[in-house]
Amino acid sequence: MAHELPTHHRALVLEDREAGFQVKQVSTPRPTHGSTVVRILSAAVLSYHREVYTGERPYAHPLPLVGGLSAVARVVAPGPDTALLEPGKLVYVDCVIHGRDDPSATFLSAIHEGGSPGSKKLMRDVWRDGNFAEYANVPLENCIPLDEAKLCKKLGYTHQDLMYLSYLLVPYGGLRDIGVQPGDTVTIFPATGGFGGAGVQVAVAMGAKVIAMGRNEQGLARLREHVRSRTPNAVVETVQTTGDEGKDAEALQAVGPIDAILDLTPPAAAKSPHLKSAATALRKGGRMSLMGFGDFSISGWKVISDDITMKGKLMYSREDMVQFVKMLENGAFPKGADLVDVKTFALEEWKEAFDAAAEYMGIGRLVTLVP
Structure with a gap:
């Protein structure tokens, strides 16, 4: 009152x-x-x-x-x-x-x-x-x-x-927007940042296999250990980006094929070719959620010939928040301090x-x- x-x-x-x-x-x-x-x-x-x-x-x-x-x-x-x-x-x-x-x-x-x-x-x-x-x-x-x-x-x-939740909700909004399902393989970049790391946790909770991309080898190693020690059944692969579009695409294809991409690129990495590399490894009918500042100039022929869906997403909806809280309350994530x-x-x-x-x-x- x-x-x-x-x-x-x-x-x-x-x-x-x-x-x-x-x-x-x-x-x-x-x-x-x-x-x-x-x-x-x-x-x-x-x-x-x-x-x-x-x-x-x-x-x-x-x-x-x-x-x-x-x-x-x-x-x-x-x-x-x-x-x-x-x-x-x-x-x-x-x-x-x-x-x-x-x-x-x-x-x-x-x-x-x-x-x-x-x-x-x-x-x-x-x-x-x-x-x-x-x-x-x-x-x-x-x-x-x-x-x-x-x-x-x-x-x-x-x-x-x-x-x-302030970190977890952002990638959840993007992943839910492109209809990520249990069993999908999702590539997330940059996975070693705050929102990217949270995105790995969310994608795992949604039942997806994750390919975590990043430049920081130590950060990727810490990410793998964090997930595997708290969610033993999670499937998480890591790919360290080199800045070479072709090499990075080959590395992704080796652990793919990829069903979906979640891009959370910060402004400082806007010119990195990682998004093009990831898009190259997308399977036919793949989806992309663009939530960052990445370079979107990927091959038009790739998008058309492989029926790729690209969706921009700002944050999340109230429905996303309500649904996410249900997941959290039902124990979909590690408990307590984990x-x-x-x-x-x-x-x-x-x-x-x-x-x-x-x-x-x-x-x-x-x-x-x-x-």
């Missing part, structure tokens, strides 16, 4: 890029129609969060704002039109905001204002603040209920562990958290802020 909320709370506020964040006392929001106020329990830190807020990654967003991404939270004050969520309910709070009268007006709260006039307006005027705070007012549709008894008591996940190893920091330690997140990457690794 709204009267249970404090008048003010602590939040990590960015007013000036050069000065950086400051922990400040800010007014606690009240719920409105279509929203609920939540108490933040844990918030994820991206590996490139520091770059976003220094401007090194030129992501457009208004200032000032409360930083953040997605969060695990507890409902405190539901809005008057809430039909399901009750005070005390554990929820996953998603950072992807969609315009209610125009779903194409999509943006990432506290990260990127999107590319349409509608998304920019919504971020500027309504949903600019993220979840690096004690409390947040969030859209009802962005709150995904979590079965706390199953997840925390039965399966042994902590609230910090559950923040790994899923993820979390480093946790307080709001005042935001610099240390951003530095740690930039280095502590890869499968089963996560950094969080806890207000």
Whole structure:
């Protein structure tokens, strides 16, 4: 109920890029129609969060704002039109905001204002603040209920562990979008990054064989060991990319044929020919989910003659999130600390958290802020 909320709370506020964040006392929001106020329990830190807020990654967003991404939270004050969520309910709070009268007006709260006039307006005027705070007012549709008894008591996940959803959901959105099925062989690149490593875990949970591509030999070795020690029946092959399109294609074909590709290429690797190599190894009727910044200039004849499907995907849908939580609650992933190893920091330690997140990457690794 709204009267249970404090008048003010602590939040990590960015007013000036050069000065950086400051922990400040800010007014606690009240719920409105279509929203609920939540108490933040844990918030994820991206590996490139520091770059976003220094401007090194030129992501457009208004200032000032409360930083953040997605969060695990507890409902405190539901809005008057809430039909399901009750005070005390554990929820996953998603950072992807969609315009209610125009779903194409999509943006990432506290990260990127999107590319349409509608998304920019919504971020500027309504949903600019993220979840690096004690409390947040969030859209009802962005709150995904979590079965706390199953997840925390039965399966042994902590609230910090559950923040790994912020990484797992992204590849799940792409894999589900191209209809990955049990028994499929899926190539993932770069598999040694945060989202790629999470993608390997998701594809394995979906019953797929995985071919993990990456440049880092040590990272690939760690990935193999991580999966095999926690999911003994998983089938995971690794291919170290060389930058030679032909050689890499041959290496993939040797462990293929490939049914599907999940591309999560970061901007720094946009010119790498790995996507062309992987596409060459696709079987007839293969599918590609393009979620990164890879070079898409593959052979048109390959696409046409082999009936290749190429689909771009931004993040995931609410239906994806609901379905994924069902998988998690039903024990499709390693239990407890076997899923993820979390480093946790307080709001005042935001610099240390951003530095740690930039280095502590890869499968089963996560950094969080806890207000």
